[in-house]
Amino acid sequence: xxxxxKTLQDKNSYLDLQKEKRITLLEVLDRALDKGVVIxxxxxxxxxxxxxxxxxxxxxxxxxETMERLRGSPFSGAxxxxx
Amino acid sequence: xxxxxxxxxxxxDTIDETIFGLEGAGVxxxxxxxxxxxxxxxxxxxxxxxxTNVLKHEEVIETLMTKFTVLPIRFSTIFNTxxxxxxxxxxxxxxxxxxxxxxxxxxxFGIKVMWPAKIIKQRIAEVYNKRKFTVSIMADSPGKTFxxxxxxxxxxxxxxxxxxxxxxxxxxxxxxxxASERKIKKLQTENLLLNAAYLVGKDKQDDFKKAFExxxxxxxxxxxxxxxxxxxxNFITLTKKPSSADYFNAEHMLNRLLAQQGLPERVQHDHExxxxxxxxxxx
Numbered sequence: 001x002x003x004x005x006k007t008l009q010d011k012n013s014y015l016d017l018q019k020e021k022r023i024t025l026l027e028v029l030d031r032a033l034d035k036g037v038v039i040x041x042x043x044x045x046x047x048x049x050x051x052x053x054x055x056x057x058x059x060x061x062x063x064x065e066t067m068e069r070l071r072g073s074p075f076s077g078a079x080x081x082x083x
Numbered sequence: 084x085x086x087x088x089x090x091x092x093x094x095x096d097t098i099d100e101t102i103f104g105l106e107g108a109g110v111x112x113x114x115x116x117x118x119x120x121x122x123x124x125x126x127x128x129x130x131x132x133x134x135t136n137v138l139k140h141e142e143v144i145e146t147l148m149t150k151f152t153v154l155p156i157r158f159s160t161i162f163n164t165x166x167x168x169x170x171x172x173x174x175x176x177x178x179x180x181x182x183x184x185x186x187x188x189x190x191x192f193g194i195k196v197m198w199p200a201k202i203i204k205q206r207i208a209e210v211y212n213k214r215k216f217t218v219s220i221m222a223d224s225p226g227k228t229f230x231x232x233x234x235x236x237x238x239x240x241x242x243x244x245x246x247x248x249x250x251x252x253x254x255x256x257x258x259x260x261x262a263s264e265r266k267i268k269k270l271q272t273e274n275l276l277l278n279a280a281y282l283v284g285k286d287k288q289d290d291f292k293k294a295f296e297x298x299x300x301x302x303x304x305x306x307x308x309x310x311x312x313x314x315x316x317n318f319i320t321l322t323k324k325p326s327s328a329d330y331f332n333a334e335h336m337l338n339r340l341l342a343q344q345g346l347p348e349r350v351q352h353d354h355e356x357x358x359x360x361x362x363x364x365x366x
Contacts, residue, residue: 025134027193027310028141033132035316036155037091037179039171 086113086162087130089121089143090314091172092151093183100150104143105136113165115172118179120156121147122168130159144314152187154179155314178321186318188285189263192311193278194295196254199304200243200273207242211235244270250305251277257294261287266317276305280317288312 087105095114098121102110108123121143130136137158144155162168172179247270254277259265262281271278283291295309 023308024310025138027308027313028137029132030193031313031316032137032140032155032158034157035319036157036314037160037319037321038157039160039175039321 084124084126086165086168087123087125088156088160088162088168089123089140090147090156091154091179091183092119092121092147093117093187094151095119098147098150100146102143102146105130105139110143110147113168113172115169116176118172118176118183120168120172121153125161130161132158141314148314152183153314154182154186154319155316175321175323178323182319182321186282186315189282189315189318190285190288190312191315191317192262192281192283192288192291192309193313194254194258194281195275195279195308195310196250196277197274197306197308198247198250198276202304203246204239204243207239207246208235211238211242247276254298254305255279257298258291261290261294264318282315282318283312285312 087108089104089110092112094112095117096112096119098110098112102121104110104123106123106125108125110121110123112119113122140158144153147153162171251267251269255265255267258279258281262283264282266280268278270276281291292309295307299307299309
């Protein structure tokens with residue numbers, strides 16, 4: 001029984017870690033792709049040969065929500081530090 | 084070879100620390116008067132959005148932040164030549180200076196607040212029904228039912244928006260006294276009640292974190308995402324607009340700049356127009 005619980009906890013902490021990494025990445029993307037000094041009119045970023053910066057950002061917004069809904073784990077406290 | 088830019092820094096000096104940027108290339112300073120731009124020379128024009136590339140861009144900026152005030156440049160901002168970059172820096176010089184002064188010793192924190200939109204709306208609907216808001220429309224015909232439903236929906240949406248404003252004001256109250264500036268976005272999606280960025284003095288970071296802990300420990304339906312400290316991505320304001328491409332078009336402007344830098348005059352072999360958009364990898 002103990003063992004089972006331990007495994008479960010390990011699995012959860014692994015998921016938490018993965019989630020935290022993912023949130024950190026989303027937060028970085030949210031800034032580095034959309035904010036900061038924009039000194040040129042048309043910045044084209046290529047994602048696997050497709051140019052889709054704006055589509056990317058929409059996906060980004062909804063993905064925070066989706067992640068929250070699917071995982072149902074605590075949103076608060078994650079990604080305390082981005083690095 | 085292209086010049087990939089990470090951030091504008093408040094120094095014209097050589098970067099002492101060895102920093103490896105995208106493609107493992109070294110990061111160095113391209114200086115203009117008393118400021119500079121941290122860059123790497125890369126082989127590829129386009130930088131794909133991969134976890135590694137974006138995180139590396141961020142990592143370089145954060146490393147630079149330990150030594151300089153940095154204006155982070157958006158990911159994948161590339162110039163064909165150093166002269167083109169210098170032309171841009173000359174154009175925005177005063178803006179860059181003003182931002183560097185304003186953001187000196189400051190960092191950014193992100194606060195995202197989620198709320199259960201469906202539940203909030205249900206509650207509003209319940210209150211509305213209890214109040215028995217009779218609009219003296221009896222639901223005795225399909226037309227009237229339609230109008231009634233429309234009206235109810237409108238009332239609920241309106242109240243939902245007002246509730247959002249009230250809630251945001253409560254959350255914001257925890258931080259706005261500590262922060263020197265803030266950017267607030269309300270209901271970017273129904274569940275994302277608030278997406279905010281706060282500009283905070285480095286000496287006030289602990290106060291800001293404490294305020295968040297306080298907010299988090301208050302019982303509510305809200306869920307929070309706290310992130311930071313970040314480079315000040317959300318607080319860069321460039322007032323100068325390159326509305327006239329002439330500035331970048333005119334060959335004599337470039338040559339004037341080259342002369343300032345003590346470089347030989349550039350002879351244009353082709354007849355390509357020098358538009359601003361053409362400076363970013365020719366797109």
